[in-house]
Amino acid sequence: MSKAANGRVRTWITRESLDDFAQFEDIVREIGSVEDGALLFFQGRVRRTNRGRAVSRLAYDAYGEMAERELSAICHEALERFDVGSVAAAHRVGDLGLGEVSVAIAVTSAHRDDGYRASRWIIETIKVRLPIWKHEHYEDGESHWVGAPAMEAEAPAGAARFE
Amino acid sequence: MDRISVRTLFFGVYGELAARREGSAELAADSTVGDLVETLRGPGGLDWLPERVVVAVNHSYAEAGTTLSDGDEVALIPPVAGG
Numbered sequence: 001m002s003k004a005a006n007g008r009v010r011t012w013i014t015r016e017s018l019d020d021f022a023q024f025e026d027i028v029r030e031i032g033s034v035e036d037g038a039l040l041f042f043q044g045r046v047r048r049t050n051r052g053r054a055v056s057r058l059a060y061d062a063y064g065e066m067a068e069r070e071l072s073a074i075c076h077e078a079l080e081r082f083d084v085g086s087v088a089a090a091h092r093v094g095d096l097g098l099g100e101v102s103v104a105i106a107v108t109s110a111h112r113d114d115g116y117r118a119s120r121w122i123i124e125t126i127k128v129r130l131p132i133w134k135h136e137h138y139e140d141g142e143s144h145w146v147g148a149p150a151m152e153a154e155a156p157a158g159a160a161r162f163e
Numbered sequence: 164m165d166r167i168s169v170r171t172l173f174f175g176v177y178g179e180l181a182a183r184r185e186g187s188a189e190l191a192a193d194s195t196v197g198d199l200v201e202t203l204r205g206p207g208g209l210d211w212l213p214e215r216v217v218v219a220v221n222h223s224y225a226e227a228g229t230t231l232s233d234g235d236e237v238a239l240i241p242p243v244a245g246g
Contacts, residue, residue, distance in 0.1 A: 044246050061175050062174075066238065067245075069222050102246065126246050127243070127244075129224075130245040130246075131174065131238070131243055132243060133241060133243065145176035145244075147176075147243065
């Protein structure tokens with residue numbers, strides 16, 4: 001991987017809040033360039049209703065060292081696959097309340113189409129590759145590991161992929 | 164070396180089902196990821212562990228045929244749910 005590519009990607013896994021999107025704008029201003037005419041920003045937030053159940057909070061478990069490495073690898077791969085200038089991406093771990101940001105992705109590109117495609121590819125790839133697990137707690141007091149076999153059996157094949 | 168020892172990590176629902184986050188396993192030298200999974204699923208072991216469980220060795224996804232070395236860190240990866 002070239003040094004130039006390294007300088008255009010910033011990724012991290014954190015227990016700290018990601019709710020403030022200004023920090024991502026600051027980063028891509030720093031690592032991006034004035035050749036980039038577009039900034040695409042995506043936030044994933046903790047949703048109240050998942051598969052018909054009322055969620056009260058979430059806890060994310062992660063394989064820390066590997067998650068750091070995979071998130072960086074995914075974003076570097078995005079630079080190779082799409083014509084984008086810079087990528088900043090972060091994922092939360094630990095306890096999150098409703099509405100809190102769990103994942104954030106900022107992509108700059110010369111033209112908007114590349115940014116949209118790269119941003120979409122990054123979030124979908126995070127969902128299948130990043131070693132992070134979601135423990136959902138419901139308002140009725142129960143809890144469940146999302147993706148655990150018992151729940152997957154009830155969901156249509158592939159349903160989880162594009163949520 | 165006749166035997167090797169690897170560190171095993173259990174995440175998410177696997178940690179809950181195994182009632183532990185980490186452990187270790189003794190294997191014959193030149194054992195593969197597949198051999199380790201078979202050992203873990205063996206008598207008195209983790210019979211709920213899928214035969215084709217996703218595994219990472221030293222922080223990278225690995226195939227069943229990957230050969231293990233003494234001191235490797237092997238993570239058992241349940242279906243991921245980031246995002």
